[in-house]
Amino acid sequence: MTDEPAFPLHRVIEAILFASQKPVSTKELTSILKGAANAAGENSSVPDFGKITTEQLTEAIHLLEEEYAAAGVSFEVRENAAGWQLVTRAAFAPWLRQIFPENRPAKLSAPALETLAIIAYRQPITRADIEAVRGVSIDGVMQTLLDRGLVRIAGRSDIPGRPLLYETTQHFMEHFGLKDLDDLPNAAELRKIALPQAPRPEPSPQVELPLAPVDGSEPPVGESIPPADDAPIPETPASEAPEEPK
Numbered sequence: 001m002t003d004e005p006a007f008p009l010h011r012v013i014e015a016i017l018f019a020s021q022k023p024v025s026t027k028e029l030t031s032i033l034k035g036a037a038n039a040a041g042e043n044s045s046v047p048d049f050g051k052i053t054t055e056q057l058t059e060a061i062h063l064l065e066e067e068y069a070a071a072g073v074s075f076e077v078r079e080n081a082a083g084w085q086l087v088t089r090a091a092f093a094p095w096l097r098q099i100f101p102e103n104r105p106a107k108l109s110a111p112a113l114e115t116l117a118i119i120a121y122r123q124p125i126t127r128a129d130i131e132a133v134r135g136v137s138i139d140g141v142m143q144t145l146l147d148r149g150l151v152r153i154a155g156r157s158d159i160p161g162r163p164l165l166y167e168t169t170q171h172f173m174e175h176f177g178l179k180d181l182d183d184l185p186n187a188a189e190l191r192k193i194a195l196p197q198a199p200r201p202e203p204s205p206q207v208e209l210p211l212a213p214v215d216g217s218e219p220p221v222g223e224s225i226p227p228a229d230d231a232p233i234p235e236t237p238a239s240e241a242p243e244e245p246k
Contacts, residue, residue, distance in 0.1 A: 006045075006047050007047060008060075009047075009049060009052065009056065009057075009060040010060035010061070010063045010064050010067075012033070012047075012049065013029065013057070013060050013061060013064065013084075014064055014086075016029065016032055017077065017084055017085060017086045018086055020085070022082070022083075022085070023079075023080055023082035023083035023084060023085040023174070024083045024084055024085070025082065025083035025084075026054055026057055026058075026083070026084075028083065029057055029083075029084070030052065030054075030057070033049040033050060033052055034049075034050040036049070036050075037049060037050030038050065061077055061079075061084060064077050065077050074088060074089055074092050075087060075088050075089060076089055078177060079179050080173055080174050080177055080178060080179055081170055081173035081174065081178060081179060081180060082170065082173070082174055106148075108144075108148075109141075109144075111134075111136075111138075111141050112141050112144055112145060114134060115130060115134065115138050115141045115142065115145065116145055116150060116151065116168075116172075118130050118133050118134070118195075119145075119151055119166055119167065119168060120168050120172070120181065120184060121184065121187065121190050121191055122191070122195065123154070123165075123166065123167035123168060123181075124154040124155070124157075124165035124166060124167045125165065125166060125167075126157055126159075126163045126164065126165060126166070126198070127142065127163065127164065127166065128163060128198035129195075129196075129197050129198050130142075130166075131198065132195075132196040132197055132198040133195050133196055142166070148171075149169055149171040149172075150168060150169060150171060150172045150175065151166050151167070151168060151169060151172070152166070152167060152168075152169045153165070153166060154166060154167040159200055159201070160200065160201045160202065161201050168181075
């Protein structure tokens with residue numbers, strides 16, 4: 001009777017990615033491997049990968065990528081912002097669309113793509129600055145991007161009026177297969193290009209309260225002048241002084 005074969009790390013990772021319905025992050029892979037090691041206990045047929053480092057995980061995934069590329073298979077390992085995932089190569093999309101026609105993503109219009117690109121490269125950015133670049137109102141386009149989950153409100157700007165800021169979402173990263181925003185085409189160069197900006201509103205004028213008069217005149221109605229620290233305390237008239245107890 002022969003012992004059960006010991007599975008190499010890259011095959012274990014392959015099985016996890018194959019079974020998962022969503023991307024698996026490095027942290028999640030580490031947790032899965034540690035949990036399997038703890039559950040196996042003394043079972044020597046299950047390799048103990050509970051102490052695998054991030055570098056070892058990355059090396060195992062790269063080994064899978066090399067194997068798939070050399071074999072010319074129809075799928076590949078892809079990393080996006082959410083983690084690692086086994087996906088079909090894009091070249092096979094025409095045939096897969098015949099199997100899953102309902103999953104065909106709705107196309108974005110040219111104005112929507114232009115607006116999305118401005119947000120992606122210059123986020124966080126206000127609606128007014130986007131409109132300054134495009135030269136038209138983007139109310140309908142922005143609502144479409146928000147409804148699709150590609151853009152979200154990131155907070156408010158510090159400029160006067162505190163307008164809303166917009167940025168791309170995690171769904172945007174996954175939809176376009178990006179690991180991070182630096183994966184955008186020509187990201188470094190396009191971020192340096194000067195773009196038009198909306199005129200900044202003037203800050204509201206500060207309302208100054210009237211100063212206390214220093215010439216002895218009476219203060220305006222409804223106001224009082226606090227006594228100076230060295231001002232003499234007025235004496236109480238004898239007629240108004242309280243009687244001492246007898």
